[in-house]
Amino acid sequence: MSFIVVQAITGLASAASLFLIAVGLSIVFGVTRVVNFAHGSLYMLGAYLAFSFVAAFGESFLGYLAAILLAAIVVGGVGAVMETSLLRRIYRAPELFQLLATFGVVLVVQDLTRLIWGADDLFAPRMPGLDGAIQFLGHAVPQYDLFLIAVAFVVLGALWLLFRHTRFGVLVRAATEDREMVAALGIDQRWLFTGAFILGAALAGLGGALQIPRQAASLSMDLNIIVDAFVVVVVGGMGSIMGAFVAAVLISELLAFGVVIFPEITLVLIFMVMAVTLVLKPSGLFGRPEFTMAEDRRNPDPPLRAGDGLSRIFWWFLLVAGVAAPLVIGDFAVVVLTEIAILALFAASLHFLLWGGGLITFGHAAYFGLGAYGSGLAVFHLSLGMAPALLLAPLAGAAGALLFGWFCVRLSGIYMAMLTLAFAQMAWSAAFQWVGFTGGDNGILGVWPSAWASDPVVFYYLAFVVCAAVIWGLRHTVFSPFGYTLRATRDSALRAAAIGVDVTRHRWLAFTLAGAAAGVAGGFFAFAKGSVFPDVLFVSTSVDGLVMVLLGGLQSLAGPILGAIVFTEIETELTRLTDLWQLFLGLLIIVLVVVLPHGLVGLSALVRRRSS
């Protein structure tokens, strides 16, 4: 019994910091409708800043407290800069672009933090005066844990006062309900948005700063916490403060006890809570249902024609270049080219979902990774050869997409993006935690092609032919009756349903098809690399795919191919020259979203229009 109480207290202490970050995310979303991926970066920044401030003047209890508060204030300032310089430009952009742009900030902040503070984990001293433990029912409970719990309640109370008893708070609540009406009543929303964002950023910074006596400041804290915070916000209800509090406690207690009962699947458990919540009550425990309703796209893309002269030339050129290239380029270039072919298929399958179905996925890595693991595990555990292992890849991708897709296609917009992300992270954590089966962090090694395909050139041709065929198949699907129906559900789900289309089923099928195609790419990727690591399932793989699609241009079938080529080339060249690849990629994403939302294809169309 006493063990349960102590474990519950530990859970509450974790809930405290989770609440601080999630509530900020929730407030910012409520007012601006932007899900800020970089919220975790602000949390990380808070931890690093607090570390430096503590080193400077944190010897006493008050000095330490001042260091924590100063870190929160500085992060609030960073938030102000971020809101006024970037977010303000993307409030009207589609959700996908908002997510990507803020993910770009994640990458930039990560590299900058590494430049300033170094790559090693930083351990701060414990907080003076709270470095001991008190005895409780025969167990030692850290004093700092109790302090954290107290801080959470103080913040909850302060937020309650702010939102109930100040004009700013009332305006924020009003704006969360109906922004247009608030503007029509003469309120300049810009300062409201900035104010809410500063508040959210400062809370994230506070959460991070408060973490340093408990855990080292590290470069992975941002993405680790943001995914948990997404779960909390979704479960609690977007825009709800009480929801964030209740869900933070729920999730943290689940983790605290889950670790004891099912240590291998605790992470999976969290995402299952999220998935179940989204299916049963999409708006979350305390959320408002209208946030979950998707608007129909107001400016549908112009209809796509089955290829005018120019695009036909592009496809033939690609085919000829792909066949002829190995004859003229060196061995290393062939390896790069193989990767391009594989990633082009990955990007094309993602594009099929995004553009063809209008389905916003932020977790396409799941199906790519499942394909890779499907092949890798078949080789490792079943000693299968390359051909049967490759055949398993699309099945693994499709099976995962069939299962996850059942949940995901019932949602739309930002909720769908977050659930797809959650499922991908679930797959990632399974690969990461289930060491006995997947090798965990050490990955699966020795996934080499069969003898007949061991020559890089032969393997390239195999990959090229299969990937090109699958891409052709996807393209064909877009122009099939199924593809037309799918695009109808994209342009207006309501109207499509009104003429008798089963929207959910079409989306589910599209999801599964795209999953199978991504699985093929993943299978080849495993054999191209000779190994499979959990990274293939990580959110950064999904983002790479999204960048390729965006880089090429969302409105064209050639976009993802072009994007994969350019992206892989840039990455290959840049990682050789500098270790600031992430910084560059982050800036590239931000520039793409803000300046070039139609990608390279859009750029060429723009140039053509200007010159004619």
Next chain:
Amino acid sequence: MSAPAPALRLAGIEAFYGTAQALFGVDLDVPAGSVTVLLGRNGAGKSTTLKAAMGLVNVQAGRVFIGSRDVTGVPSYKVARAGLGYVPETRRVFAGLSVEENLVVGERAADAGVAVWTRERIFDLFPPLAGMRARLAGQLSGGEQQMLTIARTLMGNPRIVLLDEPSEGLAPVIVQQIAATIQTLAAEGLTVLLSEQNVRFAMHVASRAAVIERGRILVEGPIADIAADDSVREAYLTP
């Protein structure tokens, strides 16, 4: 002697929802101190006209003047600050806020020479609201919500009030109260532009009328003339 500039003037407004055009060159003058009603059927463009004045729809051509000030393309919060108050069709109270908090959102200092509304005067005008200051707006009846939206807009001390179908979906006794409210506002010197389908209600409160059909103003003038014109009534005003 030239006529004084109208309180609100719309000139050649063309407005769009996405790619669909809703207004095709709307011209409308609202004289200062008048109660003007915009009559028309469902989908004729009444609400869009009011939203265009407020800067809430995509106006591609034409000009909006408040007095002599051009507010075309100005963000709606600035239009509101220029003296235009907007009461939307579907009421749109902040359901999760109390009655009092809804009024706080609307609160704004008055310009010189404008009737000043305080919370106390608002509660005098709408006695039912006084007894439910702490109640959530989402829990009010339709009529109470209609009062609250008007009250909320008045808290901004506007010179001109736009009312989008204020009688829609309300019980007859409430409609009478709303009519009385509009007459009170006119007596206070406010300029009122309302949209209506209910011709009887319109005749009761308005002095001038304009008829809109398919995004264009067809006729404009004293309401008695327009209501008396059988051809207009037959063609454009019967539901």
